[in-house]
Amino acid sequence: MHNKANFKSISVIGVFIRCTEDFTLVPREADHDLISLIEDTLHNIVIPASVDGSSIIGSLCCGNSTGFLISERVNDAELDEIRRYIPVRRLGGILNAAGNNILVNDTAALVNPNLSDSAVDKLHDFLGVDVYRGTIAGLKTVGMTACATNKGILVHPGINQYELEQLEKIFGLPVDVGTVNTGIPLIGSGILANSKGFIAGGETTGHEMGRIGDALGII
Numbered sequence: 629m630h631n632k633a634n635f636k637s638i639s640v641i642g643v644f645i646r647c648t649e650d651f652t653l654v655p656r657e658a659d660h661d662l663i664s665l666i667e668d669t670l671h672n673i674v675i676p677a678s679v680d681g682s683s684i685i686g687s688l689c690c691g692n693s694t695g696f697l698i699s700e701r702v703n704d705a706e707l708d709e710i711r712r713y714i715p716v717r718r719l720g721g722i723l724n725a726a727g728n729n730i731l732v733n734d735t736a737a738l739v740n741p742n743l744s745d746s747a748v749d750k751l752h753d754f755l756g757v758d759v760y761r762g763t764i765a766g767l768k769t770v771g772m773t774a775c776a777t778n779k780g781i782l783v784h785p786g787i788n789q790y791e792l793e794q795l796e797k798i799f800g801l802p803v804d805v806g807t808v809n810t811g812i813p814l815i816g817s818g819i820l821a822n823s824k825g826f827i828a829g830g831e832t833t834g835h836e837m838g839r840i841g842d843a844l845g846i847i
Contacts, residue, residue, distance in 0.1 A: 629825035630841055631669045632832055633662055639809045639829030640817045642772070646686045646727055647820045649693045649734070649778070651675055651714050655683035669825040675713050678706055686816075690726040690771060692734045694755050699724040717754050721747050727816070731770045732757060733778050736799045740768045760798050764791055765813070772816040778823045779845040782806050784813045804843035808832050821846070 635644045635658065645666075646653045652666050656676045663674045679688045680701040688699040695715035698707070702718060710716045721744045723729045729740035730751065737751055741761040752759045764773040765786030774783040774795075781795060785805040795803045808818030809831040818829035821844055828840060841847060 629669050629671075630837060630846055631665055631825075631827050632830050632837070633665055633827050634830040635662065639831045640812075641827065641829050642686045642727075642775075642815075642817045642819055643684055644686050645820055646689050646691060646696070647672065647822055648691045648696075649822045649824070651691075651696075652820070653677045653685050653689060653691075653696065653710065655685060657683065666820070666827065669827050670820065670822050671824045672822065673713065675710060677710055680706070685727075687725050687727045687772075690730040690732050692732055692755050692757065694734075697726045697730070697751065697754065699726060715754075717750065719747055719750065723747065726771070728769045728771045731764075731774050731776050731816075733776045733799065733801075735778070736760070738762050738764075738770050738774075738776075738795065738798060740770060742768060758798070760794075762791065762794055762798075764795070772814045775815045775819050775821050775826075775844070776801070777821050777844050780804070780843050782815050782819070782821075782840055782843040784815060786813060802843070802845075804839065806839035806843060807836055808840070810836070 697719045700718045700720045731738045737759045765784040781803045809829040820827045
């Protein structure tokens with residue numbers, strides 16, 4: 629199943645929202661219609677949240693079916709609210725905007741080459757995935773240059789052949805290129821997806837929706 633949506637009239641929904649197979653973290657100010665659309669499309673539980681009072685949750689956290697890793701800026705009360713539903717841990721270090729710097733599904737992760745060894749170890753131990761450093765289209769912010777589910781990966785059209793082959797090897801999934809929101813190559817900024825469905829930013833064209841569905845194996 630697939631749909632299009634904005635958050636407060638903004639089409640870069642991946643900056644504000646982060647989903648996994650079973651849960652979606654949304655800003656507290658998300659309206660009922662958006663929450664219902666997410667529940668119906670991704671077939672998961674929606675958790676209103678914030679990170680140090682901020683709404684840019686998608687940029688500041690990543691996760692899979694095991695739990696969420698969130699920027700160390702998150703306070704104890706915010707952590708406790710999320711922990712009522714699913715395990716969650718802080719990610720420390722300079723590169724703690726986990727959503728920007730980590731591309732992860734239930735089996736593997738590609739991370740910013742500059743991510744610290746301690747952050748890599750935490751990612752491996754907590755989310756239970758094999759972790760690799762690399763780039764996509766020469767960019768280190770791999771979490772915003774692609775979208776990975778348990779069925780497929782959609783990436784920035786500037787990816788080179790070596791990077792593409794590495795992604796296929798790391799994740800063991802088909803990789804395809806595309807854009808969102810009428811030509812934006814930063815896939816992660818404009819899409820929410822799991823193996824059951826996807827939601828693209830409201831400016832995404834019909835052709836782009838088709839490419840996304842094909843890449844992620846969603847009709």
